[in-house]
Amino acid sequence: MATARNVAATPVTIVIFGGSGDLAHRKLVPALFELHREGYLAAGSAVVGFSRSVASDEAWRLAMKSAVEEFGRCKPSQNTGLWDEFASRLFIHRGDVAAPKSFTELGERMREIETQRGLPGNRLYYLAIPPSSIEPVIRNMGETALVAPSESSVWSRVIVEKPFGHDLGSARSLNELLSSVFRERQIFRIDHYLGKETTQNILVFRLGNGLFEPLWNRRYIDHVQITVAEAIGVEGRGKFFEETGILRDIVQNHALQLLCLVAMEPPVAFEPNAVRDEKVKVLRSIRPQTTEEILRDTVRGQYGPGAVGGVAVPGYRQEPNVDEASLRDTYAAWKLQIENWRWAGVPFYIRAGKRLPKRVTEIAITFKTPPIAFFRKFGVMRQEPNSLILRIQPDEGIALRFGAKQPGAAMKFDPVKMDFRYSEYFGAHAPDAYERLLLDAINGDSTLFMRRDEIEVAWEHVTAVLDTWRENPPLDMPNYEAGTWGPEAAVALMARDGRNWRRP
Ligand SMILES: NC(=O)c1ccc[n+]([C@@H]2O[C@H](COP(=O)([O-])OP(=O)(O)OC[C@H]3O[C@@H](n4cnc5c(N)ncnc54)[C@H](OP(=O)(O)O)[C@@H]3O)[C@@H](O)[C@H]2O)c1
Numbered sequence: 001m002a003t004a005r006n007v008a009a010t011p012v013t014i015v016i017f018g019g020s021g022d023l024a025h026r027k028l029v030p031a032l033f034e035l036h037r038e039g040y041l042a043a044g045s046a047v048v049g050f051s052r053s054v055a056s057d058e059a060w061r062l063a064m065k066s067a068v069e070e071f072g073r074c075k076p077s078q079n080t081g082l083w084d085e086f087a088s089r090l091f092i093h094r095g096d097v098a099a100p101k102s103f104t105e106l107g108e109r110m111r112e113i114e115t116q117r118g119l120p121g122n123r124l125y126y127l128a129i130p131p132s133s134i135e136p137v138i139r140n141m142g143e144t145a146l147v148a149p150s151e152s153s154v155w156s157r158v159i160v161e162k163p164f165g166h167d168l169g170s171a172r173s174l175n176e177l178l179s180s181v182f183r184e185r186q187i188f189r190i191d192h193y194l195g196k197e198t199t200q201n202i203l204v205f206r207l208g209n210g211l212f213e214p215l216w217n218r219r220y221i222d223h224v225q226i227t228v229a230e231a232i233g234v235e236g237r238g239k240f241f242e243e244t245g246i247l248r249d250i251v252q253n254h255a256l257q258l259l260c261l262v263a264m265e266p267p268v269a270f271e272p273n274a275v276r277d278e279k280v281k282v283l284r285s286i287r288p289q290t291t292e293e294i295l296r297d298t299v300r301g302q303y304g305p306g307a308v309g310g311v312a313v314p315g316y317r318q319e320p321n322v323d324e325a326s327l328r329d330t331y332a333a334w335k336l337q338i339e340n341w342r343w344a345g346v347p348f349y350i351r352a353g354k355r356l357p358k359r360v361t362e363i364a365i366t367f368k369t370p371p372i373a374f375f376r377k378f379g380v381m382r383q384e385p386n387s388l389i390l391r392i393q394p395d396e397g398i399a400l401r402f403g404a405k406q407p408g409a410a411m412k413f414d415p416v417k418m419d420f421r422y423s424e425y426f427g428a429h430a431p432d433a434y435e436r437l438l439l440d441a442i443n444g445d446s447t448l449f450m451r452r453d454e455i456e457v458a459w460e461h462v463t464a465v466l467d468t469w470r471e472n473p474p475l476d477m478p479n480y481e482a483g484t485w486g487p488e489a490a491v492a493l494m495a496r497d498g499r500n501w502r503r504p
Contacts, residue, residue: 011042018128019049030072031434044117060092103144121154142181168459195433229356238321283457301331306482355482361392378411397421
């Protein structure tokens with residue numbers, strides 16, 4: 001989107017708070033190794049992990065080597081020279097986020113590394129730590145002068161992971177805390193969905209082609225469905241999920257971000273604030289719902305025991321660290337109306353769930369049917385609507401469904417499909433979203449990161465639903481079997497409007 005991948009990054013010291021954690025292992029260090037391999041990390045650039053438990057640089061390098069071997073695209077065992085070069089960029093700093101002394105020492109360690117490696121002092125701080133650790137980290141960074149003032153000749157930036165708060169109030173407090181130490185242009189709130197090639201392609205598809213944008217409005221589009229389905233359950237993260245639920249974990253960020261990209265107006269320029277201005281307008285145009293409307297237009301679900309891919313799986317309440325009477329949502333469906341000139345009267349249906357039959361994220365745009373039944377005399381009273389499917393993951397691509405005549409004397413129609421698959425056309429495996437997002441943050445391009453107002457408006461809508469749900473506890477949970485497409489009530493939500501969920 002904004003930054004080309006061939007832009008060379010500026011020299012930087014990257015600090016990963018949470019250097020020993022899962023995110024650093026599975027995503028961050030593999031992505032940085034990939035950037036190193038492709039020549040995107042400037043000479044001298046260093047990566048400093050921060051954690052309590054890692055004893056030495058050597059221990060961290062070994063742990064990261066195994067992590068990249070397991071999760072990276074390029075394996076250290078097959079590229080030993082390259083790995084050794086990269087490993088020499090890695091350092092660990094042992095410290096506790098609650099201890100100011102750890103930050104003074106971190107500052108000293110960074111200055112040492114920067115002097116040795118000829119680095120100018122640009123710093124990118126990545127908060128890969130539990131939400132409860134964010135407050136002490138920001139406070140201590142501010143108090144120990146680890147953040148360069150925004151007018152200084154070197155820069156400091158911070159990347160903040162999800163969850164960004166757990167409701168509107170906590171998201172606002174977190175924004176206040178961040179802005180007590182950083183300026184907005186130094187804050188990079190990450191939603192890794194925005195770094196996915198297919199997500200970026202939504203705008204390329206809409207704005208880089210002449211064919212579809214003229215149709216992209218209420219005159220031609222009947223409705224839009226956004227699906228974020230997972231086949232997995234809570235994967236040992238029962239405690240986290242009990243506090244979170246699918247609405248917070250997926251809908252508040254990923255699904256609403258996809259909605260913004262589908263529904264936004266063309267920005268005046270391809271630059272961070274122009275793009276984000278348009279996204280936030282979409283969020284502001286979502287019609288606020290009353291309690292009755294929320295109860296009517298949302299569905300919450302929780303999976304019971306069942307089978308996924310032929311394998312028996314337990315229900316949510318049987319997962320470790322889950323209350324046996326839990327009312328937590330593992331499925332959510334939501335009908336939204338965007339009240340602006342482009343979209344008035346076109347419903348957007350979002351659904352997200354765990355333990356659904358397959359992992360798939362897609363946006364399905366259903367067009368209106370022709371105004372007359374032209375082939376009535378041949379018995380074709382209604383034609384299937386055309387639909388355009390933007391597949392975000394896993395089988396990335398775009399499909400267009402339309403009606404075609406069956407060969408033969410009779411006038412019979414069949415829905416057929418034109419299908420574009422990224423993997424078939426472009427071959428090479430797409431870069432991981434974290435590679436793109438880390439490079440953009442190093443280069444100071446925040447187009448693919450969320451601005452403060454975006455986060456807060458999204459939370460306003462989601463908090464209204466959460467409050468209504470809390471005040472009106474569900475009586476029917478668990479209400480869908482693992483391995484099915486969700487509760488009956490979600491089917492009814494669509495059926496009421498004369499529509500169906502797609503079966504991806
Ligand atoms: N994992 C993912 O795929 C993923 C995806 C999206 C977002 N996130 C978010 O990213 C954040 C980190 O997730 P994670 O899965 O990597 O968590 P994790 O595996 O539990 O790792 C937590 C990290 O924080 C460090 N830490 C915790 N308390 C500390 C303290 N008092 N002082 C210093 N370091 C401390 C831990 O290091 P020590 O124990 O060694 O001190 C560890 O490195 C969370 O906010 C999560 O929601 C994660």
